[in-house]
Amino acid sequence: MSGEAATGSHVKRDLRLRLRNLSDHDLAKVNAFLRIGRERLQCDWNVVFDGEFDVLMLGVEEPGAVLGMAGGSPLATLCVADAGTGRHDAVESLARPLQYEALLEALSALENRIASTPALSAVPRAFPPNARFRLLRWPSADLLQRDRDRQRLASFLLTRLVGLDELARLSHVDKPQCAEFLALLSTTGTLDVVAAAAVPEAPLASTAQANHPELDANHFATIRHGLGLTWR
Amino acid sequence: MAMTQHKIVFSGPPGAGKTTAIAMLSDIPPVVTDVRNTDAGLGKELTTVGLDFGQADLGNGQCVRLFGTPGQLRFDFMWRIIATDALGLVILIDNTRPDPLDDFATYLDAYADLLPTINCAVGIGRTGECPLPTVDQFSSLLAERGLAFPVLPVDVRRREDVLMLIDTVLIQAEMRT
Numbered sequence: 517m518s519g520e521a522a523t524g525s526h527v528k529r530d531l532r533l534r535l536r537n538l539s540d541h542d543l544a545k546v547n548a549f550l551r552i553g554r555e556r557l558q559c560d561w562n563v564v565f566d567g568e569f570d571v572l573m574l575g576v577e578e579p580g581a582v583l584g585m586a587g588g589s590p591l592a593t594l595c596v597a598d599a600g601t602g603r604h605d606a607v608e609s610l611a612r613p614l615q616y617e618a619l620l621e622a623l624s625a626l627e628n629r630i631a632s633t634p635a636l637s638a639v640p641r642a643f644p645p646n647a648r649f650r651l652l653r654w655p656s657a658d659l660l661q662r663d664r665d666r667q668r669l670a671s672f673l674l675t676r677l678v679g680l681d682e683l684a685r686l687s688h689v690d691k692p693q694c695a696e697f698l699a700l701l702s703t704t705g706t707l708d709v710v711a712a713a714a715v716p717e718a719p720l721a722s723t724a725q726a727n728h729p730e731l732d733a734n735h736f737a738t739i740r741h742g743l744g745l746t747w748r
Numbered sequence: 749m750a751m752t753q754h755k756i757v758f759s760g761p762p763g764a765g766k767t768t769a770i771a772m773l774s775d776i777p778p779v780v781t782d783v784r785n786t787d788a789g790l791g792k793e794l795t796t797v798g799l800d801f802g803q804a805d806l807g808n809g810q811c812v813r814l815f816g817t818p819g820q821l822r823f824d825f826m827w828r829i830i831a832t833d834a835l836g837l838v839i840l841i842d843n844t845r846p847d848p849l850d851d852f853a854t855y856l857d858a859y860a861d862l863l864p865t866i867n868c869a870v871g872i873g874r875t876g877e878c879p880l881p882t883v884d885q886f887s888s889l890l891a892e893r894g895l896a897f898p899v900l901p902v903d904v905r906r907r908e909d910v911l912m913l914i915d916t917v918l919i920q921a922e923m924r925t
Contacts, residue, residue: 651896652891652896653887653888653890653891653896654887654890654891654896654897654898654899655887656884656887657882657883657884657901658884662901664912667898667900667912667916668915668916668919670898671898671915671916671919671920672919672923674896674897674898674920674923675920675923675924676923676924678923686922686923731835731921731925732925733922733925735752735810736918736921736922738806738807738808738810739754739806739810739812739918740915740918741806742804742805742806742807742810742812743773743804743806743812743911743914744907744911745911745914745915745918
């Protein structure tokens with residue numbers, strides 16, 4: 517199952533939409549409609565063609581044939597069939613030629629339905645005791661939401677493994693907020709989580725650091741103060 | 749008391765806002781080496797051919813020296829010279845240029861041997877005018893190269909946006925001590 521992009525109200529949830537048995541024309545339309553309608557949807561819909569997925573969009577000859585063809589275990593299946601080949605008034609079916617409004621309405625209805633299922637509800641992530649964390653890549657803009665605390669927390673996680681207590685201490689961000697952010701990151705596949713005793717990691721000296729051996733916490737405080745970095 | 753100097757370098761293609769970003773932080777009028785632009789494709793009257801310089805006084809004999817590299821590719825030999833020994837590198841990208849991802853790749857190539865160890869942040873400008881490529885596409889380009897740096901949408905005319913880039917650089921430096 518895809519990750520939730522947020523446990524709060526800021527960030528959209530990620531949903532993976534697998535497209536199967538659709539013509540190139542329909543693929544292009546779905547991609548274009550998702551791009552244009554992004555702001556209208558509650559979730560971030562990411563098109564995938566293999567691997568795990570949350571919702572299957574399946575091109576079929578007859579809407580009724582979908583059950584035996586779907587495969588996998590999607591949370592919902594949306595079938596696409598030519599107009600006139602069956603009933604298209606159900607949420608789970610769309611008529612060809614694909615229409616923008618119809619697709620967005622169907623996806624919105626699915627979002628509401630999926631959101632109410634326990635499978636995708638917010639589940640607090642349990643980390644190993646004294647786990648340490650490091651980001652494998654910079655998180656998505658949707659997740660960071662131009663939030664300075666999140667941007668700063670992500671920056672602390674880039675260079676080396678950091679524990680929750682250390683993250684809170686260095687960033688001056690409340691520990692529960694740090695924990696929530698880590699839980700959020702853990703749903704995106706961008707966070708490396710290591711049990712405390714697994715790897716004792718020494719600080720990683722950079723070339724720049726090697727040329728600035730005098731730098732310590734006081735120097736960084738002086739630089740921040742001097743530049744007017746006052747939000748933390 | 750000996751003066752402690754820290755160097756932060758702004759790099760990026762022409763028009764990305766390096767001179768403006770330095771002006772946002774500098775306590776002195778930035779020293780610029782702008783000349784009249786003869787490249788019509790740049791769409792600006794002046795362009796930097798040497799380097800930009802500004803300075804922020806921290807008190808107690810400390811200062812941050814801010815350098816901007818010349819944007820045009822023919823001066824790429826200067827980029828690494830300027831960035832050597834820097835506390836941090838900020839790469840600014842103008843998203844309204846024809847191929848911002850290619851611009852970014854050019855700078856990643858130019859700084860390839862420094863990037864694994866330097867403290868770096870990437871600012872993507874004018875995303876309001878040109879939302880594509882997305883900020884995430886720049887992050888993905890970094891990830892493809894095994895790199896992870898802050899990639900932030902910025903308006904370099906806003907001091908707090910420039911400061912945020914600097915803060916993320918300082919955080920990386922702090923984490924390496």
